[in-house]
Amino acid sequence: MTIADPVLQGLIDSLNAAYGLCLDDGRLEDWPEFFVEDCLYQVIARENVDNGLPAAVMYCDSKGMLVDRVVALRQANVFPEHFSRHLISRAVVTGSEGNTVTAEASYAVLQTRNDGETRIFNAGKYVDRFLVEDGAARLVSRTCVYDTHRIATLLATPI
Amino acid sequence: MNTQVRVEAQRSIPTAIDYKVYHDPEVFAAEQRNVFKGRTWCYLGLEAEIPNAGDFRTSHVGETPVVLVRGQEDKVFAWVNRCAHKGATVCRSLRGNQADGAFVCVYHQWAYDSEGTLVGVPFRRGMKGVGGYDKDFDPANHSLEKLRVESYKGMVFGTFSSEIEPLEDFLGPVMRKYIDRVFQRPIKVLGYSRQYMAGNWKLYSENSRDSYHGALLHLFYPTFGIYRQSQDSAGELAEQGFHNVFTVSKPKGDIDYTSFGDEANREMQGATKLQDERLLQFRPEIDDDVGLHIQSLFPNVVLQQIQNTLATRQIVTLGPDKTELVWTYFGYADDDEETTRHRLRNLNLVGPSGLISMEDGEAVELCQQGTIGAEGKFNFIEMGGDDVREYYAPMGMDENAVRGFWKGYLELMGDALSASTAEVPA
Ligand code: FES
Ligand SMILES: [Fe+2]
Numbered sequence: 001m002t003i004a005d006p007v008l009q010g011l012i013d014s015l016n017a018a019y020g021l022c023l024d025d026g027r028l029e030d031w032p033e034f035f036v037e038d039c040l041y042q043v044i045a046r047e048n049v050d051n052g053l054p055a056a057v058m059y060c061d062s063k064g065m066l067v068d069r070v071v072a073l074r075q076a077n078v079f080p081e082h083f084s085r086h087l088i089s090r091a092v093v094t095g096s097e098g099n100t101v102t103a104e105a106s107y108a109v110l111q112t113r114n115d116g117e118t119r120i121f122n123a124g125k126y127v128d129r130f131l132v133e134d135g136a137a138r139l140v141s142r143t144c145v146y147d148t149h150r151i152a153t154l155l156a157t158p159i
Numbered sequence: 160m161n162t163q164v165r166v167e168a169q170r171s172i173p174t175a176i177d178y179k180v181y182h183d184p185e186v187f188a189a190e191q192r193n194v195f196k197g198r199t200w201c202y203l204g205l206e207a208e209i210p211n212a213g214d215f216r217t218s219h220v221g222e223t224p225v226v227l228v229r230g231q232e233d234k235v236f237a238w239v240n241r242c243a244h245k246g247a248t249v250c251r252s253l254r255g256n257q258a259d260g261a262f263v264c265v266y267h268q269w270a271y272d273s274e275g276t277l278v279g280v281p282f283r284r285g286m287k288g289v290g291g292y293d294k295d296f297d298p299a300n301h302s303l304e305k306l307r308v309e310s311y312k313g314m315v316f317g318t319f320s321s322e323i324e325p326l327e328d329f330l331g332p333v334m335r336k337y338i339d340r341v342f343q344r345p346i347k348v349l350g351y352s353r354q355y356m357a358g359n360w361k362l363y364s365e366n367s368r369d370s371y372h373g374a375l376l377h378l379f380y381p382t383f384g385i386y387r388q389s390q391d392s393a394g395e396l397a398e399q400g401f402h403n404v405f406t407v408s409k410p411k412g413d414i415d416y417t418s419f420g421d422e423a424n425r426e427m428q429g430a431t432k433l434q435d436e437r438l439l440q441f442r443p444e445i446d447d448d449v450g451l452h453i454q455s456l457f458p459n460v461v462l463q464q465i466q467n468t469l470a471t472r473q474i475v476t477l478g479p480d481k482t483e484l485v486w487t488y489f490g491y492a493d494d495d496e497e498t499t500r501h502r503l504r505n506l507n508l509v510g511p512s513g514l515i516s517m518e519d520g521e522a523v524e525l526c527q528q529g530t531i532g533a534e535g536k537f538n539f540i541e542m543g544g545d546d547v548r549e550y551y552a553p554m555g556m557d558e559n560a561v562r563g564f565w566k567g568y569l570e571l572m573g574d575a576l577s578a579s580t581a582e583v584p585a
Contacts, residue, residue, distance in 0.1 A: 043512065047253065048350035055350025055488040057512040059503040064434030068383075069507075069514070071431055076382040078518040150355045150483065151511040154520040 004093035011137045012091045012103050012130060020086030020107075023158060028073060031158060032066040036131055039063055040141040043159050045149045046124065057155055069158065079156035084121070085110040091128075100140070101130045107144070109159055111152075122148045122159055171537070171576060173565040174545045178533035180576065181359035181526070187479040189575035194458050195221025195476070197571055198323045200309070200316035200330075202460035202473055203227045203237055205487060207313055207346050208254070213273070215262075216254040219475040220317060221459070225306060226250045227315060230273040231260055235310065237317040238275030238303040242266065249303070275303035311335065312342035314462070314471070330456065331397040333549075337404045337454050340445055341464055345492040349502065354484040354511040358523035360459075360476040361568070363484065366519050367455045367472075368403050368560035370394060371542050376522060379508075379515040384430025385439070390450075394554030400547050401457035401567025403560035409441065409448040437504055438514075441466045444491075455560070457567055465515075466505045467498075480527055484520075486510050540565070 015034065022030050035041065044056035060066050089106040096102070104127050111121035124146035130137040144159040171177045180186050195201060201220040204227045208216050215228040217240060224240040226249070242249050242264040249264045249271065260273045270279035277298040285291025306317035309326035316326050327335065356363065366372070370392075374381070391408040433439065441450050444467065452464040461472040469490060475483040488510075490502050508515045530536075543557025547566050551559055569576065 045350065045352055051254075051350075053348065053350035054499060054503060055352070055506060056503060057352050057506075057510050059507055060435075061500070061504065062435045062437075065438060065504075065507070067434045068438060072379055072382065072514050075431065076378040077514065078376065078378075078521050080521060080524070149351075150353045152355055153357070153511075153524055154354065154517040155512045156517060 008093060008096070008101060008132065009091065011132060011135075012093065012101065012128075015130070015137045015139075016088045016091060016105055016126070020088050024084050024086055028070045028157075031070065032063050035063050035066060035139045035142075037063050039066070039139060040143075041066060041139075041158070042142075043144040043146065043155065046145050046147050047149050049145050057151070058158065066158075073156060077156055079154055080113045082114075082157070083112045084157050085112070085118070088126075099132045101132055101137070103128050103130065107159070119152070120148070121152060122146050122155070124148065124159070169535075169537070171565070171569060173547065173562040173569065174540045175537040176540070176565055178530040178536050178538065181362060181530050182479055182534070184479055186576060187476070189572060190476070191221045191223070193571050193573070193575050194568070195223070196319040198318075198320050199458050199571070200318050200323065200326050201458060202456065202471065203308070203315045203317045204473075205313055205346070205348065205471065205489070206235065206310055206315055207348050207489065208487070209235065211256065213256045213258050213260050214254075215250060215257060215273075217250060217252070218473070220306070220319070221476045222478070224248065225317065226262070227308075227317075228257070228262075228273040235308055235315055236274045237306040237308045237315075238271075239306070241304065242269060243277060243301040243303060244269050269301075271303055275305045277301045277303075312338050313346065314338065314342070314460075330402065331399075333395050334397050334402045334404065334454065334456060337395075337406075337452065338462065340447075340449075340452065341462060341469060343445060346469070346489045347492045347494070349488040349490050349499070351488070352486045352510050354486065354520055356482045356484065356520050356523045357480055358482055358527035359479055360474050360482045361564075362523040362526045363474060363482055363519070364455065364458070364564055365561050366522060367453060367461045368564050369558060370405055370554045370560065371556055371558055372522070374555070376518045377515050382431060383433045391552075392554045393550070393552035394557070394560055396547065396549045396560060396563045398549070399457070399567045399570075400563035402455065403563055404452065404454040405554055405560075406449045407451040409443065409450045437501075438507055439466065440501070440505070442501065455564075457564070463509070465509055467502050468505045468509050469502075470509065482523070 019034050041060045042056040043058040048055055087108045091103040091105040094102045094104055104125055106125045109122045110118050112118045124144055127143040129140040131140050203218045204216050209229040212229055212231050215226055218225050218227050225237050226240045227237050229235050240248055240250050244267055247264050247266045249262050261270050263270045268281045272278050283292055308317050311326055394405050396403045450466055454462040459474040463470050471487045473485040477483055490499055540558045540561050543559055547563045548559055
């Protein structure tokens with residue numbers, strides 16, 4: 001395997017780390033800013049991906065839709081109070097063309113509800129496409145392919 | 160103070176159910192016998208999930224694991240996933256294709272055909288004259304436990320009961336009419352999600368029949384300035400009471416939600432505008448204006464069309480406080496790519512992350528947690544009356560279908576649900 005450009009690697013890993021912390025700190029309003037305007041974000045079961053089936057539990061194909069999710073979470077949706085904690089692996093860069101880079105990284109999202117116990121809520125991998133511009137990376141698409149196909153209660157906070 | 164109480168036996172009735180039904184392991188065991196293995200047809204899956212000979216998927220009837228298989232002659236079979244030798248799980252995958260139609264238990268390699276009949280036993284005559292089964296051993300007596308299977312419009316149901324009426328009669332004309340509506344054209348499966356709730360299956364069954372909570376628990380629509388109560392809605396029940404369907408027709412003209420704001424106790428924020436309205440876009444594709452169709456078929460499935468989402472939700476009862484909901488999403492076979500993408504966008508509304516429905520999973524768990532230790536205390540289901548009616552419109556502020564569920568449930572449970580003692584002021 002080839003070693004990815006360390007600058008590129010650093011850009012992507014930094015974005016992933018900041019992305020995880022943004023959600024875990026509850027700064028949901030900042031989360032859409034990791035994406036370009038014309039983006040795709042989806043959370044889909046690995047059993048669907050492996051069988052060529054497209055249904056996702058979240059499917060947002062515009063930044064506006066990400067904002068709508070955040071507004072709904074803040075104002076409308078009812079879910080167990082919780083903290084999330086993202087553990088994200090170093091990214092593996094799978095390709096690059098012009099200023100578009102593709103990469104994958106493993107993640108585990110731990111969840112702590114009011115009973116105080118921390119459980120593995122969702123484990124899987126990010127399959128990503130980034131736009132690298134002006135020394136920064138932004139997400140063109142992020143597909144969260146989750147192994148944990150039995151979702152505990154419900155999945156409210158983005159992965 | 161000397162408050163006198165006397166202890167009295169009280170029975171659950173459709174308007175007042177003893178909370179113990181959500182917790183008691185004996186009630187749970189009795190339900191497996193009387194409801195899931197009793198006189199009911201349980202949903203097993205869609206024919207479209209197993210289109211080819213040898214295709215199978217694992218499923219459940221209550222807590223019992225079963226396998227649904229399409230045999231060589233296009234017939235669909237179902238059997239309990241439990242080896243007739245020592246009870247091992249025979250089929251270990253969620254789904255797949257068994258091209259030769261043989262299901263072999265890995266433990267001692269007993270082999271079954273797609274109907275569940277035992278067709279091979281290794282070393283049946285022993286090895287070099289030693290061991291083996293007695294000459295009276297008849298494989299015909301050692302098949303997998305088979306279910307009776309019938310389909311309606313591509314929905315496959317199974318039963319353990321030999322006396323039950325045919326599936327079509329169990330569903331009845333009203334329920335069939337609505338199933339016909341969704342399955343008006345061939346479908347294709349779009350995928351699955353599985354949602355695990357730390358709650359009793361009946362809490363979910365009540366929830367899907369409860370039209371009272373819709374506009375109060377789920378605040379997505381009002382948050383974005385869309386209040387839907389002024390639309391045409393109706394509820395219909397099957398004769399037994401335990402199947403029901405809700406329909407809501409597409410809004411006609413402007414909708415206003417001031418009346419909602421006056422009545423609801425949760426604070427309403429000023430309407431926020433949706434950034435991407437494609438999320439809610441509805442393209443009528445069935446010959447009516449119905450934008451919401453939620454149909455609960457006792458005991459274990461909900462069929463839905465909400466906007467352009469189509470799905471079945473299968474209820475798997477894993478324990479008194481363990482319920483899995485298996486969502487199977489589908490579209491029509493002739494959908495083009497753009498239509499599929501539209502359905503995927505609409506799917507944001509439903510399922511475990513559903514913007515208009517995710518709260519249901521939380522509601523089930525809240526009721527489970529809240530009723531711990533409440534044996535002998537009763538819920539209160541009198542919104543809209545204390546009777547069970549076969550038709551009502553509008554269907555909003557009424558628990559008619561919840562009472563219908565309990566009416567049918569209590570009939571099936573009979574004496575299995577013994578009376579509880581309750582403390583009553585003397
Ligand atoms: S348990 Fe299945 S062959 Fe022995
Ligand atoms: Fe609901």
